[in-house]
Amino acid sequence: MDGVSKYFDAGETVANYRLDLEVADGEFLVILGPSGCGKTTALRLIAGLETPSEGDIYFDDECVNRRSPSDRNVAMVFQNYALYPHMSVRENIAYPLKIRGIPPDERDRRIEEVTELLHIEGQVDKHPGELSGGQRQRVALARAIVREPSVFLLDEPLSNLDAKLRQEMRSELKRLQDELDITTIYVTHNQEEAMSMADNVVVMYRGTIQQIAPPEELYARPRTAWVARFIGSPPMNLFRGTRRNGAVDLGDAGTVTLDGVVGSDLEADTAAGDVSLGVRPEDLFISTDPPTDGNAIEGTVDTVEPLGEYALVNVSVNDQLVTVKVSDAGVERDDRVYLTFGDDDAYLYDENGELLTRTASAKTT
Amino acid sequence: MSLRDHIDGLEGGHDSTGDPAFDREKAIALAVFLVPGMTLFGIFSVGPIVYSAVGSFFSWDAFTMQSFVGLDNWFRTFRDPLIVHWENIRQYRFPMGALTQNLLWVVLHVPISTLLGLGMALLFADLRGRRILRSMVFLGFTVPTIVIGLVLLFVYDPQAGVFNELLRVVGQGQLVRNWTQSPQVAIYALVAGGIWVQTGFNMLLYSSALSAIDPSLIESAKVDGAGPYRRFRDIIWPLVKPVTAVVVIMGIIWVMRVFDIVYAAGGTAGGPNHSYSVLGIEVYRAAFEPPIDYGKAMVVALVQLLIVAPLAAYIARMN
Numbered sequence: 292m293d294g295v296s297k298y299f300d301a302g303e304t305v306a307n308y309r310l311d312l313e314v315a316d317g318e319f320l321v322i323l324g325p326s327g328c329g330k331t332t333a334l335r336l337i338a339g340l341e342t343p344s345e346g347d348i349y350f351d352d353e354c355v356n357r358r359s360p361s362d363r364n365v366a367m368v369f370q371n372y373a374l375y376p377h378m379s380v381r382e383n384i385a386y387p388l389k390i391r392g393i394p395p396d397e398r399d400r401r402i403e404e405v406t407e408l409l410h411i412e413g414q415v416d417k418h419p420g421e422l423s424g425g426q427r428q429r430v431a432l433a434r435a436i437v438r439e440p441s442v443f444l445l446d447e448p449l450s451n452l453d454a455k456l457r458q459e460m461r462s463e464l465k466r467l468q469d470e471l472d473i474t475t476i477y478v479t480h481n482q483e484e485a486m487s488m489a490d491n492v493v494v495m496y497r498g499t500i501q502q503i504a505p506p507e508e509l510y511a512r513p514r515t516a517w518v519a520r521f522i523g524s525p526p527m528n529l530f531r532g533t534r535r536n537g538a539v540d541l542g543d544a545g546t547v548t549l550d551g552v553v554g555s556d557l558e559a560d561t562a563a564g565d566v567s568l569g570v571r572p573e574d575l576f577i578s579t580d581p582p583t584d585g586n587a588i589e590g591t592v593d594t595v596e597p598l599g600e601y602a603l604v605n606v607s608v609n610d611q612l613v614t615v616k617v618s619d620a621g622v623e624r625d626d627r628v629y630l631t632f633g634d635d636d637a638y639l640y641d642e643n644g645e646l647l648t649r650t651a652s653a654k655t656t
Numbered sequence: 657m658s659l660r661d662h663i664d665g666l667e668g669g670h671d672s673t674g675d676p677a678f679d680r681e682k683a684i685a686l687a688v689f690l691v692p693g694m695t696l697f698g699i700f701s702v703g704p705i706v707y708s709a710v711g712s713f714f715s716w717d718a719f720t721m722q723s724f725v726g727l728d729n730w731f732r733t734f735r736d737p738l739i740v741h742w743e744n745i746r747q748y749r750f751p752m753g754a755l756t757q758n759l760l761w762v763v764l765h766v767p768i769s770t771l772l773g774l775g776m777a778l779l780f781a782d783l784r785g786r787r788i789l790r791s792m793v794f795l796g797f798t799v800p801t802i803v804i805g806l807v808l809l810f811v812y813d814p815q816a817g818v819f820n821e822l823l824r825v826v827g828q829g830q831l832v833r834n835w836t837q838s839p840q841v842a843i844y845a846l847v848a849g850g851i852w853v854q855t856g857f858n859m860l861l862y863s864s865a866l867s868a869i870d871p872s873l874i875e876s877a878k879v880d881g882a883g884p885y886r887r888f889r890d891i892i893w894p895l896v897k898p899v900t901a902v903v904v905i906m907g908i909i910w911v912m913r914v915f916d917i918v919y920a921a922g923g924t925a926g927g928p929n930h931s932y933s934v935l936g937i938e939v940y941r942a943a944f945e946p947p948i949d950y951g952k953a954m955v956v957a958l959v960q961l962l963i964v965a966p967l968a969a970y971i972a973r974m975n
Binding site: 338339340359360361365366367369370371373375376377387390391434437438 | 870873876879881883886894897
C-alpha cells in the first residue's frame with residue numbers, strides 16, 4: 292500500500308462521542324485513557340464488532356460501516372487472548388487461514404514463518420491451557436499476524452502479563468510492528484506502554500478525544516489540564532489560583548508573575564479568572580531560602596519519599612499537595628521551602644481545563 | 657483440657673501406635689460420619705438391588721420366595737410378548753413389547769429433545785426477553801410428570817383438545833382422532849409430551865454452557881472471518897460437547913425410567929392392548945396387579961438398571 296490514508300470517524304455511542312481520528316498506513320497508533328473512557332469501544336467500532344450509531348468509518352476511501360469484521364480484513368488481539376481452548380496452538384493459528392480457504396501447504400508455510408518470528412516453534416502442538424501467559428500472548432499475536440491483515444487491532448494485550456514479561460513483549464511488539472509495517476491500533480490504559488511504542492497517541496477521556504499527538508509532544512505540550520495530569524509519573528502539579536493583573540495569585544503561597552509564562556500578546560494583562568498553573572514535578576526546584584528573583588511558591592514539606600534513583604518531596608501549598616522530583620531531598624518534614632521553576636516549564640490552564648498558551652522564550656523577571 | 661493439650665495428646669497416642677501412616681482417630685471419625693449415609697444407602701439402594709438380583713433367580717408365590725429356578729424368570733420374561741413382541745416388531749406394528757417401545761422412546765425422545773434444547777438455548781442466547789422465554793420453556797420440567805400426562809390427555813382429546821382443534825384449523829380435519837388411544841400413533845403423541853418436558857431441562861443445561869463461553873472467543877472467530885455456521889461448528893459446538901454428553905445420558909436415564917406420563921395416559925395396561933407400555937409399567941403391573949409375577953417384575957427392573965447404571969456411572973465419573 293502506498294501512502295493511502297485511512298479515515299476513521301466513529302459516531303456517537305454511549306461510550307464514544309464524535310471521534311475524529313485519522314490513521315496513516317503503517318502507523319502505530321495508541322489509544323490511551325483510563326478505564327471506561329471508551330477506548331475499547333472505539334477499537335471495537337474499527338473492528339466491526341460494533342456498528343456506529345452515527346458517523347462513518349472509512350478504510351482507505353471506502354465506508355465500511357456495514358461491513359462485517361471479516362470483510363474489513365482486520366485482525367484483533369483480545370485482552371484475554373481469546374484463544375480457542377479446544378484447538379492446539381497450530382489449529383488456533385491456522386483457523387483464520389482455514390476460514391479463508393487457504394490451501395494446507397500454504398497454511399503450514401505461513402504458520403512456520405509466524406511461529407518462528409514469535410519464537411513459539413516448540414509449542415505448536417500444545418493446547419492453550421498448557422501455555423504460560425507470555426506464550427499465549429504470542430500465540431494470539433501469531434494468529435493475528437498470520438493473516439497479513441490490513442489493520443492490526445490490539446486491546447490491552449499486555450495487561451494480563453507480569454511486569455517483566457510486559458517489558459519484554461513491549462519491545463517485541465514494537466519490533467514486530469517495525470518489521471511488518473502493518474497499521475496498528477493499540478488500546479491501553481498504561482501510559483508507559485503508550486509513550487514507549489506509539490508513533491501517535493490518542494488520549495481519551497469520557498468518550499471524547501482529548502489530544503492526538505506524538506508521545507514527546509503529549510508530554511511537552513499537554514493540551515488540557517486533564518491530559519497534563521494523566522501523562523507523566525508522578526503527574527503534573529496544578530496550582531489553583533486566580534489570575535489578576537498579569538499574575539497568578541496563589542493566596543498565601545505567593546504570586547506568580549506571568550510575564551514569561553503567558554504570551555501577553557494573546558491575552559490582556561488584565562484578563563482575570565480562576566486558572567491552574569501546571570508544573571511537572573521534575574521541573575520544580577526546591578530551596579529553603581527565598582530566591583532573589585523569579586517566581587517562587589511557598590510551602591511546607593509534608594513527606595519525603597526516597598526512591599533511590601530520585602526522591603519525591605510532597606510539599607503542602609495552600610492545603611494542596613504538590614510533588615517535587617529531586618535527585619537529593621536535603622529537606623525534612625515541616626521545613627519551610629520555596630519552589631521555583633523555569634517559565635518555559637509552566638503551563639496555564641483556564642477554568643475549563645484548556646491550555647491557554649505557553650511562552651516561546653525563557654524570560655525571567 | 658485446652659485444645660493444645662488435646663492435640664498434643666492425640667499426637668502422643670498416634671506416635672505410640674508406631675505406624676505414622678495410620679491415624680486411628682481420623683479413621684474412627686471418618687467411620688462415624690459415614691455411618692448415617694451408608695446406612696440409608698444400604699437400606700434403600702444396595703439392599704433392594706441385591707434383593708431383586710437374588711430374587712430374580714427364584715420362583716415366587718405372590719410376595720413369598722419359593723425355590724431356586726435358575727434363569728427361568730429371565731427366559732420367561734424375554735419370551736413374553738409384553739416385553740419383546742418379535743412378530744409385531746418385524747411388521748412394525750404396535751404393540752411391540754415394553755422393552756422395544758421403551759427403546760423407541762430413547763431413539764426418538766433423546767435426539768429430538770437434545771437438538772431442541774440446544775436450538776432454544778442458542779435462540780435465547782441473545783434475545784430480548786430471553787429470561788421470560790427461558791422460564792416458560794423450563795416450566796415444563798418443573799411440572800410433575802403425572803400432571804404432564806394428564807395435560808397430554810386434554811391436549812389430545814378428540815373434542816376439546818387443542819391439538820385436534822389445531823388440525824381442524826389448518827384444514828387437516830381428517831386426521832382428528834383420540835391420539836392417546838390410537839394404538840399405532842399414541843406412542844408418538846406421548847413421546848412429544850416427553851420431549852416437551854425434557855427440552856426445558858436440556859435448554860437450561862445448554863444455556864449455562866453457552867453463557868460459560870467467553871464472548872471474546874465468538875468475537876475473535878468473527879474477526880477471523882467465521883460466519884454463523886462456522887462459528888457454531890468450530891467454536892460453540894466443541895465447547896458445549898461435554899454438556900451434550902450429560903444431556904444425552906440424562907435423557908436416556910429419564911426415558912428408561914419413564915412411567916408417569918404413560919400411566920396417566922394409558923393406565924397400568926400402558927394403553928389399549930399395551931400399545932405404548934414401557935418397562936416401568938410392566939414392573940408395576942407384574943408386581944402389584946394380579947396375577948402377581950414378582951420374579952418377572954424383578955427381572956424387568958434389573959433390565960432397566962443394567963441399561964441405566966453404566967450411563968449413570970459414566971456421568972458420575974465425568975470431570
